[in-house]
């Protein structure tokens with residue numbers, strides 16, 4: 206078997222809008238370094254609706270079930286038509302309980318230098334599993350809007366343990382648990398309570414502290430360097446991880462992974478960017494960094510390091526940047542420069 210052998214089956218979903226453009230770029234770069242993936246290309250999002258009137262076709266689900274591994278482009282959420290959220294369906298179908306988002310400075314000279322922390326967001330529960338309804342008041346049938354979220358002890362334990370195990374495996378020093386247990390005493394109190402029990406099991410190996418979410422938001426802006434690994438509930442994680450991406454260059458630089466016991470799905474944090482789709486302007490780096498996380502997930506740290514090094518050289522020394530990063534390179538210019546750097 207040669208170093209370039211493709212031996213790991215993986216599902217490839219190009220996605221909508223800028224998805225196919227940035228996915229082409231990423232696959233070219235993965236091929237350049239001899240990544241081990243054998244792609245099974247599948248549809249989802251509007252591409253799925255157009256082909257088979259389903260934003261998450263059965264065939265795509267079957268493929269991920271077979272491969273347990275997917276690289277997914279951004280999907281446009283169909284408006285109306287009674288379609289269920291694709292991301293929520295995928296998370297539930299494959300039990301993708303952990304959303305992992307690394308935040309690392311790659312481009313120097315921004316507002317912040319040397320940022321390097323990882324955020325874990327609980328992906329299945331909280332307010333995002335909400336049962337919502339209206340309660341009539343007088344003759345207003347929608348007088349009160351009601352939403353009930355939940356957090357289970359088992360899921361709180363699983364996500365916090367996942368963050369601690371990541372910290373141990375990656376030589377991180379501290380896990381910070383973010384909650385709002387002073388006000389949402391039960392809903393996020395159980396997360397803090399379970400988190401403290403998990404922290405005891407890692408005592409002497411990993412430090413543990415906690416923050417109230419509003420204070421954490423402020424501290425992420427005033428002193429983000431104090432954070433190493435953050436673990437939090439679904440809604441807080443959604444908001445704080447976008448804030449975190451803003452510290453290191455915005456959505457074009459933010460990769461993410463959804464990890465479960467049955468599968469792992471890697472993607473950029475950004476959406477399908479309809480305003481620039483088809484113009485060749487999209488930044489492929491967030492999706493490429495998601496592919497780097499996928500390489501780490503399958504044990505190819507060597508290739509991950511090579512691509513990370515190539516990205517750094519291309520956009521810092523080479524100064525090749527797309528418009529969102531203040532440059533004038535097209536997706537194709539950046540891809541070509543990266544390939545040259547990696548060849």
Ligand code: NAD
Pocket residue numbers: 223278279280281282283456457472473474475476477478479480481486487488489491529
């Ligand atoms: P968006 O992330 O698509 O775009 C927000 C802004 O960021 C736009 O100005 C866009 O041009 C810019 N941008 C995003 N990615 C970029 C990139 N790689 N390079 C350069 N610029 C980039 O958010 P939106 O406009 O709110 O959403 C568009 C669609 O995407 C919606 O249908 C939304 O539901 C969907 N969405 C999907 C996902 C996902 O599949 N994971 C995530 C977020 C939004």
